[in-house]
Amino acid sequence: MQSRLLFRGRISPSRWLLALGALVVLAGCGSSTPEAATDSPVTLNVWLMKDSAPDSVISQVNQEFEAAHNKVTVKTQILDWDGRDAKWKTALPSETPPDVLEMGNTDVLGYAASGGLTDLSSRSFENQDTWLQGLKEAGSYDGKLFGVPFYGGDRVVIYRKDLWQKAGLSTLPTTLTELTAAGEKLRADGGKDFSGLYFPGRYQYAALPFVYDAGGTIATRSGERWTAELSSPQSQAGLTAWADFVRRVSVAPADIDETNIADVLGQGHAGMIIGQAWMVNKLGTDYPKLKDQIGAFAMPGSNGPMPVFLGGSNLVASAAGRHPDLAYDWIKAMAGTKAQTALAGAGLLPNTTSLASAVTGITAIQLQAARNSWFTPTSTKWSDVDNNKVLMDMFQSIAAGHASVPEAAKKADAAIDATLNGG
Amino acid sequence: MGTIEAEPVIASVPVQRAQRRRPRERSLPYLLLLPATVTVFLTLLYPVATMLSLSFQRENLADLVTHTTTWVGLENYRTVLTDRFFWTVLPRTLGFAAVCVGLTLVIGTGCALLLQAASRWARTLLSLALVAAWATPVLIGAVVFKWLFDPEFGVINYLASSAGVCDCRHHSWFADPWSAFAVLVALVVWGAVPFVALSIYAGLLTIAPELAEAARVDGAGPVRIFVSIIWPMLRPLYAILTVLSVIWDTKVFPQVWLTTKGGPYQGTVMLGVYIYQKGINNSQFGAASTIAVLMTVMLLSLSWLYVRAMRDEAR
Numbered sequence: 001m002q003s004r005l006l007f008r009g010r011i012s013p014s015r016w017l018l019a020l021g022a023l024v025v026l027a028g029c030g031s032s033t034p035e036a037a038t039d040s041p042v043t044l045n046v047w048l049m050k051d052s053a054p055d056s057v058i059s060q061v062n063q064e065f066e067a068a069h070n071k072v073t074v075k076t077q078i079l080d081w082d083g084r085d086a087k088w089k090t091a092l093p094s095e096t097p098p099d100v101l102e103m104g105n106t107d108v109l110g111y112a113a114s115g116g117l118t119d120l121s122s123r124s125f126e127n128q129d130t131w132l133q134g135l136k137e138a139g140s141y142d143g144k145l146f147g148v149p150f151y152g153g154d155r156v157v158i159y160r161k162d163l164w165q166k167a168g169l170s171t172l173p174t175t176l177t178e179l180t181a182a183g184e185k186l187r188a189d190g191g192k193d194f195s196g197l198y199f200p201g202r203y204q205y206a207a208l209p210f211v212y213d214a215g216g217t218i219a220t221r222s223g224e225r226w227t228a229e230l231s232s233p234q235s236q237a238g239l240t241a242w243a244d245f246v247r248r249v250s251v252a253p254a255d256i257d258e259t260n261i262a263d264v265l266g267q268g269h270a271g272m273i274i275g276q277a278w279m280v281n282k283l284g285t286d287y288p289k290l291k292d293q294i295g296a297f298a299m300p301g302s303n304g305p306m307p308v309f310l311g312g313s314n315l316v317a318s319a320a321g322r323h324p325d326l327a328y329d330w331i332k333a334m335a336g337t338k339a340q341t342a343l344a345g346a347g348l349l350p351n352t353t354s355l356a357s358a359v360t361g362i363t364a365i366q367l368q369a370a371r372n373s374w375f376t377p378t379s380t381k382w383s384d385v386d387n388n389k390v391l392m393d394m395f396q397s398i399a400a401g402h403a404s405v406p407e408a409a410k411k412a413d414a415a416i417d418a419t420l421n422g423g
Numbered sequence: 424m425g426t427i428e429a430e431p432v433i434a435s436v437p438v439q440r441a442q443r444r445r446p447r448e449r450s451l452p453y454l455l456l457l458p459a460t461v462t463v464f465l466t467l468l469y470p471v472a473t474m475l476s477l478s479f480q481r482e483n484l485a486d487l488v489t490h491t492t493t494w495v496g497l498e499n500y501r502t503v504l505t506d507r508f509f510w511t512v513l514p515r516t517l518g519f520a521a522v523c524v525g526l527t528l529v530i531g532t533g534c535a536l537l538l539q540a541a542s543r544w545a546r547t548l549l550s551l552a553l554v555a556a557w558a559t560p561v562l563i564g565a566v567v568f569k570w571l572f573d574p575e576f577g578v579i580n581y582l583a584s585s586a587g588v589c590d591c592r593h594h595s596w597f598a599d600p601w602s603a604f605a606v607l608v609a610l611v612v613w614g615a616v617p618f619v620a621l622s623i624y625a626g627l628l629t630i631a632p633e634l635a636e637a638a639r640v641d642g643a644g645p646v647r648i649f650v651s652i653i654w655p656m657l658r659p660l661y662a663i664l665t666v667l668s669v670i671w672d673t674k675v676f677p678q679v680w681l682t683t684k685g686g687p688y689q690g691t692v693m694l695g696v697y698i699y700q701k702g703i704n705n706s707q708f709g710a711a712s713t714i715a716v717l718m719t720v721m722l723l724s725l726s727w728l729y730v731r732a733m734r735d736e737a738r
Contacts, residue, residue, distance in 0.1 A: 085703055085704065086703045089484070089487065089703060089706070092487075092488050093487050093488050093490065110484065110706075111484070111488075113484075113485070114483075114484040114485040114487075114488045114489075115485055115488050115489045116484075116488035116489075192592075193592045193593065251593055252593070253574045253575075253593050253594075253595040253598060254595070254598060255574075255595045255597055255598035255686065255687055256574060256575075256595065260575055260576070263576075264575060269575070319488070384704070384705050384706075387700075387704035387705065388700070388704065388705070389684075389686070393686070393687075393688050393689075396686075396687065396688070397688065400598060402688075
């Protein structure tokens with residue numbers, strides 16, 4: 001078909017041979033050394049997530065990358081967190097998967113185990129020795145590195161300074177009791193539809209810290225077997241403390257997640273939220289009047305800061321990608337000191353502790369909180385538990401009064417046990 | 424769309440008595456059907472065949488990514504048919520579809536009769552409203568409904584609270600399975616009524632006005648006219664509208680996924696959502712395909728029964 005279009009009219013045998021030869025040469029280039037063909041333009045496909053690295057950092061990395069690599073264009077796509085699995089599961093087995101992907105740190109294990117990602121153990125990266133431990137573990141499977149730490153993030157309390165002042169509050173709380181008192185004061189001051197701290201029932205990553213604060217945990221592992229621990233006395237104490245806190249300070253519905261929290265705070269329906277650090281900047285942009293009225297502090301626990309969930313992202317390369325060396329180079333640039341310093345400036349936790357002195361403001365508060373952090377069970381099946389919304393359903397049923405703490409915890413434990421140990 | 428599809432049904436009886444034609448004339452229709460047939464085969468048959476073959480394979484995430492095929496025979500069917508949740512979801516799906524189809528047909532008939540009886544400008548207004556709802560993509564309709572019923576920023580809660588009907592700031596319509604189902608039924612019926620209404624209206628136009636006129640002279644009221652004239656004449660049309668509605672409302676997916684995601688506590692999970700959860704969320708593509716096969720077989724046999732009943736009646 002192709003040759004028909006190129007050679008109109010009758011095709012002589014010699015031309016056939018020429019075409020055949022050209023095809024062989026092209027095919028040879030394609031299969032043996034995919035990157036030797038630097039003469040033809042190459043597109044490096046990079047899939048990043050929403051609310052991740054700011055555009056300015058991405059475009060700077062891309063510009064420098066394109067300048068350093070002749071005839072390479074980087075094409076960046078931004079995916080929504082919701083429904084990301086469907087896109088990854090369609091793309092990874094395809095003929096032309098994206099070369100580099102950002103994955104949430106809870107996502108990497110499952111995909112690494114499936115064989116869809118490239119083993120990056122033999123490659124070297126800047127600051128490799130000082131990577132955030134939690135992110136490094138999240139990207140490692142079977143002793144090999146599949147996900148390079150991209151950035152970390154944890155949740156802090158974000159509050160409205162103007163509303164605090166109006167309620168006569170001044171000192172920032174350092175214990176859960178003080179935070180509860182502040183929340184109750186704000187709520188009493190704000191009226192019927194107002195939350196002291198807006199806490200939706202399905203906000204699992206803000207609720208789980210209460211479990212860890214009380215000495216509980218989601219699940220423990222012995223050998224190959226996982227045991228869910230939400231019914232343990234400590235975990236139940238944490239769940240009870242959470243439910244009590246929410247009842248006192250929040251009027252948020254039990255059945256929704258944290259999608260709207262920033263707007264709830266911005267529109268004046270709450271005095272505080274537990275949010276991600278980047279929301280502070282976003283609130284300033286979305287509600288210019290509040291630019292100087294937004295503050296943040298680490299979430300206090302019953303005794304010292306509350307142990308936060310160390311969230312964040314890793315960068316992975318698809319196993320079937322056509323340009324493994326270029327993918328590595330791009331990941332290396334994004335994970336390197338220069339880009340990471342820029343990320344830290346934008347309110348994200350850099351992937352290395354070596355940049356600790358470079359962070360200020362909200363990022364410093366996050367870094368302080370990250371010192372006392374925890375992570376979801378490191379099972380390849382954890383993303384199934386996550387996708388099945390087991391924990392969200394548990395929290396919702398407690399908050400809505402549909403189930404008691406022991407009932408809800410028992411149900412969640414059964415689901416977690418079945419999924420993590422299932423075939 | 425509605426009017427075009429509805430007419431062949433009404434005209435089907437005379438067409439069957441067509442005279443014998445010459446061979447060349449008879450081959451022409453088949454030739455004209457060819458492009459559409461080929462397209463349908465390529466776009467429909469391939470996915471269906473893949474689905475059927477997947478239902479006999481293990482196909483987890485690793486199999487998918489590394490292109491491995493592991494045949495497991497009837498294992499998936501055994502798993503699905505002994506899965507207790509499947510037996511919760513199946514009757515729920517059928518019940519939901521039955522309620523939606525019933526409401527759609529009743530409201531659709533009402534709208535059609537209104538279209539016939541209304542003055543010209545009212546008819547134009549009503550048709551415009553129907554066409555606008557019909558033209559709204561399902562996805563957009565679902566997102567609009569989600570925002571209408573949003574607990575914090577939703578118009579429904581705002582209006583109800585302002586009008587003093589209830590104190591429903593923060594009220595969550597999706598927190599309770601029954602109220603979540605009510606919203607879902609409203610969403611599905613809202614999307615389905617226009618097609619049914621316009622089809623029935625087209626059907627009504629084919630009934631000679633003299634019939635109703637004569638009945639009225641004989642003293643028949645509107646109910647009697649509907650039962651004795653309209654219903655018997657439009658019965659084939661109702662049959663096909665029912666089949667189509669049953670199929671559409673049984674495989675409902677975006678409306679549920681974009682609003683409740685199957686919640687609260689899996690309470691609004693129906694077959695379409697269950698397939699998605701099994702396949703995309705839990706990477707059990709084999710089991711998900713098995714449910715899809717079972718659902719296809721179920722809908723095909725249901726339609727077949729209807730079509731046969733309809734044909735028998737026409738004879």
